[in-house]
Amino acid sequence: MIDYLWIWSEMLIRWVHVIAGIAWIGSSFYFIALDLSLKPGKQLPDEAHGQAWQVHGGGFYNMVKYLVAPKRMPDELTWFKWEAYGTWISGMALMALVYYGVASLYMIDLEILDITEWQAVAISLAGIILGWAVYDGLCRSPLGRDDTMLAVAGFAFLVLLAYGYTQIFSARGAFMQMGVMIGTMMVANVLMVIIPGQSKVVAALKAGDTPDPAYGIRGKQRSLHNNYLTLPVIFVMLGGHYPMVFATAYSWIILALVLVIGCVIRHYYNTKHKGLPAPNWTWFVAAVLTVLAMFLSYAGAPQASYDEASYGRGAELHAHAVELVIERCSICHAEVPQWDGMAFAPKGILLENETQVIALVDEIFWQSAQSHAMPPGNVIWVEDEERAMLAAWRAAMRAGEIEDS
Incomplete structure (x- = not known):
């Protein structure tokens, strides 16, 4: 009976994780698409940034965006945050149940580094926290004013971490560590930056003060980061079930390629949402990099001849x-x-x-x-x-x- 309870617990937590993830990803993709599709209108209030007309489920919707907030706060305000929090909580529960619970099997490789279970868990948790701290520091530094340079620095940082973790954890543990760490960065963006900024704007409006537009600008930047990181994180979570992806000598390079593949795919859709010509070259880049990832997976397999x-x-x-x-x-x-x-x-x-x-x-x-x-x-x-x-x-x-x- 204990076996059944354990298996059901893992399955239910995984189910909640997927449900929360779908809700979070859905709202994230929708609002980025909405933001990019906004158009100016003559009938909009002065403080409005743009609007979009949409049709769904037999009805028409007129969506209006305010860069800061309207002059008068509405009676009801919907906050999009619990989807992100639910995804992280259930994901960490899975990490604890599956990986931390049997760290000697799923996180430690004595050929790589001789550490104890507690050391592996401590390194994992410290890495998650420090990963967020470094990323947040990059965003708040002068580098954060240039989105392109920030993206390059962030990419280099993630690839360096991916390689570093292969020198600490087992192949499976290193791959999953990267997924949890990137996911934590995304959730922390919501918890530590986006929601606090929006809360300060609401508080300022209620007090009759003029809100600082910097909160909206910073929140949009972090939201866009989450949008571009979503597809790579999903790949990592799925890739953890496919040994040819994570248990290869070049898993960290494959992860680097996946980061680029996910970003160019999102670039394609984000550009289309803006109403601009579709950058079809992104699919060619994604296809070439995918083939390269497949080759690296094969090349990184155990190399020995049959005796x-x-x-x-x-x-x-x-x-x-x-x-x-x-x-x-x-x-x-x-x-x-x-x-x-x-x-x-x-x-x-x-x-x-x-x-x-x-x-x-x-x-x-x-x-x-x-x-x-x-x-x-x-x-x-x-x-x-x-x-x-x-x-x-x-x-x-x-x-x-x-x-x-």
Whole structure:
């Protein structure tokens, strides 16, 4: 019963995370598109910046934007913040439940850095906080007055962090750390900059004072940053389930490419929302960079050749492969896992006998032969030559050589 409660807890938190993320991303994309589509109008109040007419759900909407605020505050004012907060809270809950809870498996790779579980968690949390502090400092520095230079500096900072984390955490841990850190920057933009600024504007209006337009300018800048970072963050969250993305020697370069891909795609749509000619070149750039990311994923896979003299062919190769998987993997993938702190087999996958191993030959290939995803952090040591043997075994299985032997 405890197993069911644990699995359901993870699933429900993940569900809430996705729901909150959809709500946040939806409102973010909508308001950026709305802001870019605003047009001047003769009938607008003097303090209004622009308007947009839209049709949806059988009705017409006239949206008017005020750079600071109208002279008179409306009776009801909707704040868009809880979607962001809900996304971060549920995301950190998942991080704690899945990664911090079993940090020895999912965050630590002793080949990279010999640290304890508590050290890994502390480094992760400190990195999240310091990442926001540096980013916020860049935005508030003189560099923040030039959006292009700020974007270049921010990109360089994120790529440097991505590489740095690969020197500290396991492949999976480093990749997910970047996703959580970027997501935290985005939520902190809402919590620490956008909402406080809007609150000060509202307070000034209620007091009869003239609000400082700097709050609106700063809030718009951070909102635009969130808009451009959304697609890369989504990729990281999905990429954490695909070993060929994160468990490669070039995962940090792949992340750098994804940052650019996400930004050029958003640039395409943002430009269209402005009513300007569509920059179709962005799709060519995105396609080229995607192909490059695929190549790096392949090039960064374990590099070793299959030693036929050691493992043989046919039945002998099959026996070596099955023995290796059961010996190294069943410590976790068992009805009763032997790994400390693990109550049930990850994802319910069992690898305790030949039948179970054969049924998962493709999964074993991607997780352990074409990447370093499994064992996590290589805690149960698997040599690259052994990974090459598993690749040869899978190829022989697909070619029908094992059944014929």
